[in-house]
Structure formats: structure tokens, C-alpha cells
Amino acid sequence: xxxxxxxxxxxxxxxxxxxxxxxxxxxxxxxxxxxxxxxxxxxxxxxxxxxxxxxxxxxxxxxxxxxxxxxxxxxxxxxxxxxxxxxxxxxxxxxxxxxxxxxxxxxxxxxxxxxxxxxxxxxxxxxxxxxxxxxxxxxxxxxxxxxxxxxxxxxxxxxxxxxxxxxxxxxxxxxxxxxxxxxxxxxxxxxxxxxxxxxxxxxxxxxxxxxxxxxxxxxxxxxxxxxxxxxxxxxxxxxxxxxxxxxxxxxxxxxxxxxxxxxxxxxxxxxxxxxxxxxxxxxxxxxxxxxxxxxxxxxxxxxxxxxxxxxxxxxxxxxxxxxxxxxxxxxxxxxxxxxxxxxxxxxxxxxxxxxxxxxxxxxxxxxxxxxxxxxxxxxxxxxxxxxxxxxxxxxx
Numbered sequence: 001x002x003x004x005x006x007x008x009x010x011x012x013x014x015x016x017x018x019x020x021x022x023x024x025x026x027x028x029x030x031x032x033x034x035x036x037x038x039x040x041x042x043x044x045x046x047x048x049x050x051x052x053x054x055x056x057x058x059x060x061x062x063x064x065x066x067x068x069x070x071x072x073x074x075x076x077x078x079x080x081x082x083x084x085x086x087x088x089x090x091x092x093x094x095x096x097x098x099x100x101x102x103x104x105x106x107x108x109x110x111x112x113x114x115x116x117x118x119x120x121x122x123x124x125x126x127x128x129x130x131x132x133x134x135x136x137x138x139x140x141x142x143x144x145x146x147x148x149x150x151x152x153x154x155x156x157x158x159x160x161x162x163x164x165x166x167x168x169x170x171x172x173x174x175x176x177x178x179x180x181x182x183x184x185x186x187x188x189x190x191x192x193x194x195x196x197x198x199x200x201x202x203x204x205x206x207x208x209x210x211x212x213x214x215x216x217x218x219x220x221x222x223x224x225x226x227x228x229x230x231x232x233x234x235x236x237x238x239x240x241x242x243x244x245x246x247x248x249x250x251x252x253x254x255x256x257x258x259x260x261x262x263x264x265x266x267x268x269x270x271x272x273x274x275x276x277x278x279x280x281x282x283x284x285x286x287x288x289x290x291x292x293x294x295x296x297x298x299x300x301x302x303x304x305x306x307x308x309x310x311x312x313x314x315x316x317x318x319x320x321x322x323x324x325x326x327x328x329x330x331x332x333x334x335x336x337x338x339x340x341x342x343x344x345x346x347x348x349x350x351x352x353x354x355x356x357x358x359x360x361x362x363x364x365x366x367x368x369x370x371x372x373x374x375x376x377x378x379x380x381x382x383x384x385x386x387x388x389x390x391x392x393x394x395x396x
Contacts, residue, residue, distance in 0.1 A: 010377070014113050014373060015369075018366045025358060028052075029101045032090075040068070046062075049073075049088070058073040058128070065143045067142060069130070070139060070148075076118075078123035079125070080382060082127070082154050083127040085155055087134045088101065091344055097345050107128055108128060109365040109369075129143070140321035140325050153382050154294065154382065158335070160336060162341075164335065165309060165310065167295075172250035173244065173284075175244050175280065177242050180198075180200040187232065191235055198228050200276065204264055205223060207265075209221065211260055221244070250286040286324050289326040289389070294371065305370075320333065332371075338364075
């Protein structure tokens, strides 16, 4: 186990710095709450955070990985490079019911606190990476593919929750759209001349749902019919469904689960005399790889601040694009307790601007900053984290 040797004076200083950013945290939280924006349209949020950092001397690159609201803001030179991730997209009809306004606020306060705590003559770089559209297309995945994390030695993000925890493991996900093609005909006068695409879809749906008997328990397959035909007296020429397909292990998902789903759909199409087409309407979200060194840093810093970490309950079937980042650089998304409301609700959105929500975000920013210092000041910790990633990639 790594023994962290971050100077105590620096730890106390960074905590004090974060305390000084309470007004900034509240300003970001409230302004984004009042101006919720959907994924890839987070113009106000992106511009606000970028401006705050530019005013503080950060160099900012925008319009990254084909996304106008993605950015990287950096301060310093050389290595190590430690990044904080900001999310800022909202939910339709709910606003910031996932608390991404607090993610943006905590990461912004943390990067500023670190930038002003570490002596200016010390080599290293602090980044805030603005990542759009977590709730939809998973903006981090495009940024991973574009090499935005290639120079990052460790990355941190804090997500609002009902409890403090070290993040656990999100699941892998690769949703699949099935389109069945048949032949239209009069459903009453000449149904025998048609090929019923909806019949094929219904058979496929049943077969796919029954796959649970031949798959591991840690698999979730659920679907909806998005198009079943055009009129009741016409044999459906086209029928379409979308399935969420999830597993704890992305390789098992890709190599076992999805091929079985396709086989079931192809068999149903063959039985009905139809054709089936497949399309992934969302990218592959890999599961979150746990990094023990970063988990230990976060644990010790929650405890340093007098915060308890309950026993780990494991993953819950949720999905996040942070998973993709954890497979290219040591990363962690931990959770901080700021509400009793259910996720993705208006009640949670309201709690993000309540006093408890702001106070909890202040604590989260401290844990982020303290943990980032632990990685910046402990080369052995960085090396062990990188070696863990290498071994995990080789093993899988």
C-alpha cells in the first residue's frame, strides 16, 4: 500500500483555499441551475467556467473532439499533469436533477485551489477538462478517442449522491437498435402477400428477453418498440426496437452478449421471412475500472475531513462515460452525500442550490484537491496507479 507523503502544510493550505472559493461554488451552482442546458448545447455553462479560468491565468482550448462546448483549461508546465473533470449538461424537463452543476462547481474550485497552493516554481500542470453531454452521447468518449487524456497522469471527478462512497463500478453499455424490413400488403384482403416486420420484431423481443437463461447474472437487456407499423389494416413493412444492453464487463458484453442478441434477432427475421438491420445508436460505454491508489487517496481525504465512508455496495447497473477515461489514465469518480432525493428528479435539482448542497460541494472540492495533491507529490503513487492500469488492460 502506498504511503502518501504530501506535506501537511500544503494540505492545510489547499483546504483553506477551497474554503475561500465558497462564493464561487455557490455562483456556479446557482447560475447553472437557473440556466439548464442539454448535452452539446451547454453554451452558457461552458463559457462561464472558461471565463473564470481564463481570468485566473489558465490557457484554454475550446471546440474539442468535434464538440463546441468541450474545453481544456491548463496552468503550469511539465509533468505530472493532474486533471479535474467538469460536467455541466442538464436533463430535459428536470434541469440539474443529476447535479452536474455541482460537478462543475467542485472541479473548478479544486483546480483553482491547487493552482494557488502549489509553489509556482514546481514543475507540473493542472487541468480542468470540460466534458459535455454525459447524459446523452457521452462526451468523454469522443475526447478519449481524440487523445484529450493522453498526457494526463491522473484524473478526478466528484458526483453528487445520497451517500459518500468511492464510486464503485459502473456497468458497460452498448445500446442496440433493431430495424426489421418486411413487405406491406392489405392486412384484411391479402395478408399472405405481405411479410410482417412486426411479427419478426415481437418474436425477436421474446427471444432476446429469454436470453437471460444463457447469460451471466450481471447482464441487463431491456427494450422498447419504437415503431410497430403505420396503420392497423396494413401489414407492417418496417418495425423498430431499441434495447439497452449492459454488463459489468465490456469485453463479455461485446464478445458474448451482443452476438447472442443479434443471433436471436436474425433467427426471428428468418422465421418471419423478413430482414433485420442493426445500429448502435449510442457508443460503447466501458465499465469503470477501479484504481486502488486513487481510491485510497480519496478515502484518506474524506477521513481527513471527518467524513465517513460507508461499506462499499458495489455497482448498481448505472452507466457513465467516466468509464472510458478510467481505461486510458488512472481516474476516479467518487460520490458525495448532498441529498436524500432520488436521482434525476426535480427535488435533487432543488437540493443542489440548498445550503446542504453547497456545503457538501465544498467538502467534495476539498477531497478533490487533497487527492490531486497526493498524486502530484507522490511519484510512487503515480507509478503504481499506471502499473495497475497496464496490468488491467493486459488481463482483459
